[in-house]
Amino acid sequence: MAELTQNPRPLARNLIDIVKTPWALIVVILALVAIFDPGNWTEVVTFAGKALAHTGQYILFAVLLLSYLKATGAEVMVARAFEGRETRMIFLAALFGGLAPFCSCEVIPFIAGLLALGAPLSAVMAFWLSSPLIDPPTLLITAGALGWPFAIGKAVAAIALGLFGGFAVRTLMRSGAFAEPLREYKPAGCCGSVPKTDDKPVWKFWQEPERRSKFRSEFVQNGLFLLKWLALAYVLEALLVSYVPADLIARVVGGEGVVPIVIAALVGMPAYLNSYVAPPLLAGLMEQGMTAGAAMAFMVAGAVSSIPAMAAVWSLVKPRVFATYLGLGVSGAIVAGVVFQMI
Incomplete structure (x- = not known):
């Protein structure tokens, strides 16, 4: 009898977990389209399917690259960026921020360890601002979604x-600010640790069984993660193109000038989903009349203010540093949008 009364709870939790996945949301969205607009269902599915197939080649290469970086232990190269002169550290931290294969969870103990070991906040801030914006x-x-000029522009904006x-x-800091930036932090031990700078990446990872296993697990995990989020993104893009009036988008974030860019940056902060969903949605918005500058500002501001990025900063540093992080991110997004629009 005890078993009968205890089994439904795990089952209920599993069902809730399934319902909360992007796959379930895709099914619900397509079911609603089939019920309320059956004539448009085929067009929505075809649009999303073609877009996902087009991006498939990029997904495959991205997953292979990320799995390779993880299996080789290439993150030790990022740790070495925080050694030496402060100016050099800032440049390398901004550059490696876009190359680091860290998830939003793993970056927390990494940054905490660097700050605890005395890495300057200036270099850490450079890494923190560029890291959420871009990775392989x-x-x-x-x-794949917006074209190489936009992708390169975003990478340049991340480093800048x-x-x-x-x-x-x-x-x-030279005027006396941020003397003690770090909160008390106790690593949970579930998200990795700071790589040692005397470690070396093993580029021929396939020679070690442990690293081969790491590559396989990362490939499957990241592949499924990207596939589910991009499938949802393209379904949402299909809905956007089908049901949101183009003149509405054009009125809000279309047209010339700085105002649409500022609006896009401010809207992008709370509205941002993640770095994989945003490009397809922005592609749909640009088809409806959103300017390239506004799209860039939306993407940059959203990446900086995404929940994982903000949680990582808030968990480690004091409120003044957190406010500075957000202020720099939003102002930088607006500048990036203006410059990209001019180019």
């Missing part, structure tokens, strides 16, 4: 924002 999978997915934030914080 995001670069390829952005290129990191440099802007790093040198701004260094200037503030």
Whole structure:
């Protein structure tokens, strides 16, 4: 009898977990379209399917690259960026922020360890601002959805924002700000640890069984993750193109000038989903009249203010540093949008 009364609870939790997945949301969305607009169902599915197939080549390459970086232990190269002169550290931190294969969870103990070991906040801020904006999978997915000029522009904006934030914080620190930036932090031990700078990446990872296993697990995990989120993104893009009036988008974030870019940056902060869903949605918005500058501002501001990125910053540093992080991110997004629009 005890078993009968205890089994429904895990089953209920499993059902809830399934319902909360992107796959379940896709099924619900398509079912609603079939019920309320059956004539448009085939068009929505075809649009999403073709878009996903087009991006499939980028997904495959991105997953292979990310799995390779993880299996080789290439993150030790990022740790070495935080050694030496402060100016050099800021430049390398901004650059490696876009290359680091860290998830939003793994970056927390990594950054906590660096700050605890005395890495300057200026270099850490450069890394923090550039890291959420771009990584190898995001670069390829952005290129697949919006084209290589937009993807390269986003990568340049990520590095520029990191440099802007790093040198701004260094200037503030020289005037006495941020003397003790770090909160008390106790790592949970579930998300990895700081790589040792004397470790070396093993580029021929296939020679070690442990690393081969790491590559396989990362390939499956990241492949399924990207596939489910991009499938949802393209379904949402199909809905956007089908049901949102183009003149509405054009009125809000279309047209010339700085105002649409500022609006896009401010809307992008709370509305952002993640770096994999955003490019397809922005592709749909641009088809409806959103300017390229506004799209860039939306993407940059949203990446900086995404929940994982903000949670990582808030969990480690004091409120003043957190406010500086957001301020630099939003102002940098607006500047990036203006510059991209002019180019």
